[in-house]
Amino acid sequence: MSKFNITDTVNTFSELGKHLAAPNAQLMDIIETERQYNAWFTPESVLTAVKATGDMLNKADLEKWLDKYDLTKGGNKKVGLVLAGNIPLVGFHDVLCVLVTGNHALIKASSQDARLIKYVLNKLVEIDNSYADSFSFVERLENFDAIIATGSNNTSRYFEYYFGKVPNIIRKNRNSIALLSGDESGEELAALGHDIFDYYGLGCRNVSKLLVPDGYVFNFFFESIEHFAPIIHHHKYNNNYDYNKSIYLVNRDEHLDNGFLLLKQDARLTSPLSCLHYETYTDVQSAQKQLQEQTDNLQCIVTTVPLKTQNQVVNFGQSQHPQLWDYADGVDTMEFLSQLS
Structure with missing residues (x-):
């Protein structure tokens, strides 16, 4: 990816947001068929998650969010991501943070939620081809510079054992x-x-x-x-x-x-x-x-x-509609990523 430019980044991801907020026929087909792979992912649930992600990626909020960080330095680190799969697209925010900080996302997708995240990132590359080499889907994480892993209280112990020697964010049950x-x-x-x-x-x-x-x-x-x-x-x-x-x-x-x-x-x-x-x-x-x-x-x-x-x-009804700066576990993912050196 080229040197960080806030205008280009905002335009790219707000365009992706528009696509998710008003899904086309191809995306609707995935939304309708996700329950074949995960019985919890009903069309109503998946559509809710996709639209919420689209609404989150609006131009005003992207500008407000990205303006808080100095993203002209750093980047080019390989960041391993262990994504959860409990709800649709739950790992997208971590991927987003890695991409906008100019790092490379090594994505270990959950078997429960692998198709949606791949579709969204392919759509991102259609919008802006400079992201084509900014992520990889992997079966096994290796050769990483940092880790963001989301799991349970049990899996967090394994994460800490395997990933404790590199900069990391390891999330537990909440x-x-x-x-x-x-x-x-x-x-x-x-x-x-x-x-x-x-x-x-x-x-x-x-x-x-x-x-x-x-x-x-x-x-x-x-x-x-x-x-x-x-x-x-x-x-x-x-x-x-x-x-x-x-x-x-x-x-x-x-x-x-x-x-x-x-x-x-x-x-x-x-x-x-x-x-x-x-x-x-x-x-x-x-x-x-x-x-x-x-x-x-x-x-x-x-x-x-x-x-x-x-x-x-x-407020009531808003818990599943986080904004870009509502970080999981209260840990500022962007600050963590922008400080990698």
Whole structure:
């Protein structure tokens, strides 16, 4: 790739964004058939992810984002990327960061999400051929100068063992949480449904737990998310729902059930698929203390309550619509890449 030019970079990636925001027939064919390779990747989920990526790549935000960094130095490093595959195109932001910093992306794509990322990068090369030699898809990572690897708490130990000797970003499990005041409107709670159910709750930005005020009654919450009921018709989601419901019943665990979501009071941040944990709080200060204790395990907090926190705070319905500067785990990927020497 030629020397960094912010205008060219913005124009190229905003053009890619327009293509993703309004998919053509070829892309729609991939969107429609992804479920043949990954049952969770329904056309609705894949289209949501593709359009969200397209919306993220708008000219104004690209300019604002790239203007923060000195990208005239460095580059030309081989950066190994171990991409996750839990939701469609989840690894694209890491690839984007490597490319705009003038480095070469060695991409170990997830078997769960290999076709989409290849299509997007091929489209990028169609738009601007200078990126043709800026990435490679590999089965095995070797000869790299740095690593960005996304996985679970278990795989992170292996990542640290194998990749610990080079500059690295190694990501572990994280979850997201919603803090309710009890004064939310039906529209806000309906939007919260997207934070819970989009991508079937498989993403680290999906809400897995609620913090609610003492005495909170869930009737209005359940009424507001009723339009998400068709999620139960997805066979894998339904299997999880039936299994977790039977476990709760056999163990006589107190829980709430609206026919497609199980709600259980539980201190744990991570909840099983089709389930949502909740805890209560007495006042905002105590809620903030609970959140503070989970800082390193939280990807984002969904709320309209004013908070002092290191974690990213987003409005209802926005957890799965990150902006370019909303970095996973709060680690500035661009700063990391631009400092490689």
